Amino acid sequence: MLNLGVNIDHVATLREVRHGIEPEPAFAALICQASGADSIVAHLREDRRHIKERDLYILKEIVRVKLNLEMSIAQEIVRIACKVKPDQATLVPERRQELTTEGGLDAVSNFNSIKQVFYKLDKQAIMVSLFIDPDKKQIDAVRKLGIRMIELHTGRYADAKNKKEQDKYFEELETAVKYARDKGLHVFAGHGLNYYNVSRVAKIEGIEELNIGYSIVCRAVLVGLERAVREMKALMR
Numbered sequence: 001m002l003n004l005g006v007n008i009d010h011v012a013t014l015r016e017v018r019h020g021i022e023p024e025p026a027f028a029a030l031i032c033q034a035s036g037a038d039s040i041v042a043h044l045r046e047d048r049r050h051i052k053e054r055d056l057y058i059l060k061e062i063v064r065v066k067l068n069l070e071m072s073i074a075q076e077i078v079r080i081a082c083k084v085k086p087d088q089a090t091l092v093p094e095r096r097q098e099l100t101t102e103g104g105l106d107a108v109s110n111f112n113s114i115k116q117v118f119y120k121l122d123k124q125a126i127m128v129s130l131f132i133d134p135d136k137k138q139i140d141a142v143r144k145l146g147i148r149m150i151e152l153h154t155g156r157y158a159d160a161k162n163k164k165e166q167d168k169y170f171e172e173l174e175t176a177v178k179y180a181r182d183k184g185l186h187v188f189a190g191h192g193l194n195y196y197n198v199s200r201v202a203k204i205e206g207i208e209e210l211n212i213g214y215s216i217v218c219r220a221v222l223v224g225l226e227r228a229v230r231e232m233k234a235l236m237r
């Protein structure tokens with residue numbers, strides 16, 4: 001059964017547009033949870049553009065499904081993660097000017113820093129997943145690090161300009177899933193997935209979880225969060 005992780009960052013984005021008190025991300029998390037989300041995902045960015053520390057403490061208190069914290073490997077963020085103790089941490093790259101996470105974390109060139117962060121999080125019994133591009137070299141590096149979970153970046157597939165390009169990146173994704181599964185890794189995927197492109201990815205054998213944020217929050221504005229989550233789960237089935 002394919003799980004759905006709902007990323008609630010953009011509920012907080014809406015709040016931060018006015019630096020106000022609504023909408024409350026914790027409220028959104030409870031609705032997602034009650035509507036069939038298998039995990040709640042939130043990204044505490046170094047620039048705090050959406051999720052804040054207080055959100056994490058509240059989420060930790062109230063979320064009953066898996067709480068997955070997306071985070072960079074910056075020391076300050078690692079320290080907070082060790083305090084909050086989410087069920088899972090997904091390590092992602094971060095750049096100040098980006099609109100959203102633009103590529104996977106390079107596990108080859110950041111090997112030693114990731115190793116140290118993995119050690120710290122693992123000591124707190126936080127499961128660690130690495131957000132990487134669908135690339136064999138990256139998967140090999142994850143294996144060498146001793147990390148057992150990856151999330152494959154679906155951005156290239158999702159942003160493809162035409163069918164031919166989409167087919168190419170879909171194949172790349174499928175190959176990476178098979179390669180990682182053969183190496184014994186747990187495989188998740190996400191980024192840029194929406195109601196129109198999700199079904200194809202959901203059919204790839206071996207993916208355990210899809211993490212989706214933006215498109216669910218966008219649909220929620222029009223039809224409500226409960227329906228948005230249920231519709232996404234239905235498409236994934």
Ligand code: PXP
Nearest residue numbers: 101131190191192211212213214
């Ligand atoms: N997975 C990871 C690791 C991400 O960084 C993001 C974006 O925050 C997502 C999934 C969700 O992407 P989207 O908002 O495009 O659905």
